[in-house]
Amino acid sequence: MYRSAASAYLVITLGSIILSLVIGTATPAWLVTMWYPPGEIVGKSPLVPVLGGLLLLGLVNSWMLWQVLRGPAPAAVPMRRAATWLRLLLYADVMWLLIPSFLPDLVETVIGLALWVPALVLLTVVLTGSGRPFRLVLLLLGLVEPARSLVSDLVDDSKPQLFVSPAYWATVMAAGVATFVVMVMLLLAQRRDGRWSRVTLLIGLGTFASAFLVELVDSLTRGSTIESIAEAMDVLYIVWLARTAHELNREPRRKAALRVPAAVAAVPAVLLLMVVGPEGRPHLTYTWQSDELMECWAPSEPPRVADTPAHERDRAYMCSVSKPSRHVSDQELLGRGRDACTRFAAGEPVNARPALLALLCPEVIGRKYPDLLLSSAQIGQRQTEKEKIEREQLKREARKEDALCRDPWPALRTRSQATASYYDWDSQPYAIYDAEGDTEEDYAAIWDAGSVDTLATSGQLALIFTPSQDWATCVTAKALRSAPPLLRRRGWDQVVEADIVSESGHLVMQALSASKVRFPDLARRGPGRYRLRLYTRPGVDLILIYPAGRAALSG
Structure with a gap:
């Protein structure tokens, strides 16, 4: 049956290759051999080389299916319960590795560990011919990579910070070495046990050569279609798992020392030399090329x-x-x-x-x-000093402008008054508002009203719009206890009045000048409604604020 399945798969692969040649796209052959939809890069690659790689992959997959679908060998001796469970877990792990999965990375990691970790524990129990210390070390080293994988997926949101951490890379290297040592120890334990054939052990050794081949292709064809096909050919580990489960029914016996043909032993060394390269062109211990998305993320500006x-x-x-x-x-x-x-x-x-x-x-x-x-700290210090100098310059200029301003109604004296210069470069109004009130809705109501006059009020907020000009406006505000006498309109462009409310009893003028002239509390009678009268002409604003009462404008 397994021969028929492998043969059928090979026939389907050949048919998909022919179909891809006829229709001019590698999609059918890719789906049959890779078992997932092709990406955009596949359509940009030359068709014939891609189909050649897929044909080779189809042959590899057929051989793999023939090995996997054979099932367990006939029992030579009664199997212990641990061996039975080990065989079941190994076949389950093979099926999990073969079936394409679209689950989240963390879920896939947990399922993979749930299948492999118990199998590793049972392997240390089932294997014979190895001492207890050897099996204990094998178990401890075998748990390093599963633990690292689980922790890496759990802290996935912190990976951009982990990538630049020396501890992270030391952990990755240590886990890689532990994985290598565990595979070597498993092969040695299988040889001492005597149940597994020489072919199975050689396939286990071939997993190292397969990994070197994938790294070599990766270094030569980074990000290409050939790289994806080469990674899919790395199936020796799956075959080794299947053959380990298949031959688990045999009787343990001591085998002769494993003798690897010289040509097979030379392959990993040659591949390693090809990956490392000659001494005149060494690979750096650091690189900008990485499979991780954020490994070499470059900011918009180069680092200082x-x-x-x-x-x-x-x-x-x-x-x-x-x-x-x-x-x-x-x-x-x-x-x-x-x-x-x-x-x-x-x-x-x-x-x-x-x-x-x-x-x-x-x-x-x-x-x-x-x-x-210069460092970023030095640049920041320079910028701070520059801004400080600019602020001091603005204050000096503002004090000069303030000194040129005069009270337009000196005869009307009050203890609660102030005069300051105001620049209207951006056509923005200045405001009088209740110091403790929430004026957001009042601000929105004024702007939503549509046309805005020289003076606009709403609730606890008043906005004064002075004409945009290239000189300072001298603003004088006077807070009175009662309505002032009328000032003639002559000499003023506009005289307008409006009400403003102060629930807290504290009406304040926003800071107008860079010199930070402070205006007094403009609500002389505490909480209540106040009348705001504005006299304005180019360069001069006069504001009178007093408790609301009867007040009329005269000509």
Whole structure:
């Protein structure tokens, strides 16, 4: 039956390849071999190479199905309960790895661990020929990677911060080493146990070569269709699990020492040398290229050299100049930058931004652009000092303007009055309002009214709109205990009146001048309704505020 299933799958694969050639798209073959819909990058890749890779993947998948669907071997001896459960868990793990899943990452991790961790525990129980210390170390090391995976998914929201943490990378490296050691120990334990065939052990060893092959293809074809196909061919681990479960029914016996053919043993070493490369072109221990989304996130502005530790400046430069849509090696990026530094030092024109080159050659860039060597704290301090100087300058100018303002009605004296200059650069009104009242609704009511006159009031708020002009308006406000005598209209463009309410008994004028002239409390009689009379002409506003009563305007 398993031979028929594998043969049928191979026939379907060949049919999908032919169909893809006929219709001119790799979608049918991709769905049959990869088991998920293709992305946009597949349609942009040449059709024939993609179909060639998918055909090879179809052959690999057929062989894998033939291995997986065989089921357990006939029992040579009665199986212990632990071995029975181990076989069930191994087959369940194989099925879980084969079936495409669209569940959240955390759910997938939990299901995967629920299948593998009990299987690992049962393996340490079932395996014979290995001492108790060996099996204990195997179990402890085998739990490292599951624990790391679970913690990584639980703190998924904090990954952008974890990526730059040395502790995070140390943990990842330690988990990777532990996984490697666990696989080696499992293969050694299987050889000592004697139940598993040499082919099964060689397939287990082949998982290392398979991983190196995927890394090699990944480094050569980052982000391409071939990379996805190569990753899908990494099925030796699944086959090893299936064969481990298949041969679990055999009788344990000591086997001869495992002898790996020289050609097979040479494959991992050759692949490792190909990945690392020759000494003249070493891979850096840091890179801007990563599978993680936020691993090398570059801000809109390059980091300042003074804020970046010396050992991180090369990588910060690469992150700032790299383009994810175009593959450029670390060495090429650094080579271009250092060449630009040399030309900059020689006085030749360069296209690179000095702020970026400062990360590679601060001593060269600093001669012409010393500000680029300052830290963010120093820049912030400079900006603070500059703003302070500007504020002091505005205060001095405002005091001069205030000194030029005069009381337009000096005969009407009151202890509660003040005069200050007001600039109306943005055509914004100034306000009188209740100091303790909520004036948001009053403000909205004035603006929603449509046309706004020189004086607009609503509830506990009054807005005075002076004409936009290029000079200061001298504003005088006087708070009176009773209605003042009438002032003739002659000499004034407008005289308007309106009511304003003060529930707290504190009416205040907003700060008008940069000199911070303080106006007194304009509600002389405490809580209640007040009358606000405004006299205005170009450059001068006179405001009289007094308790509401009968008051009329005269000509």
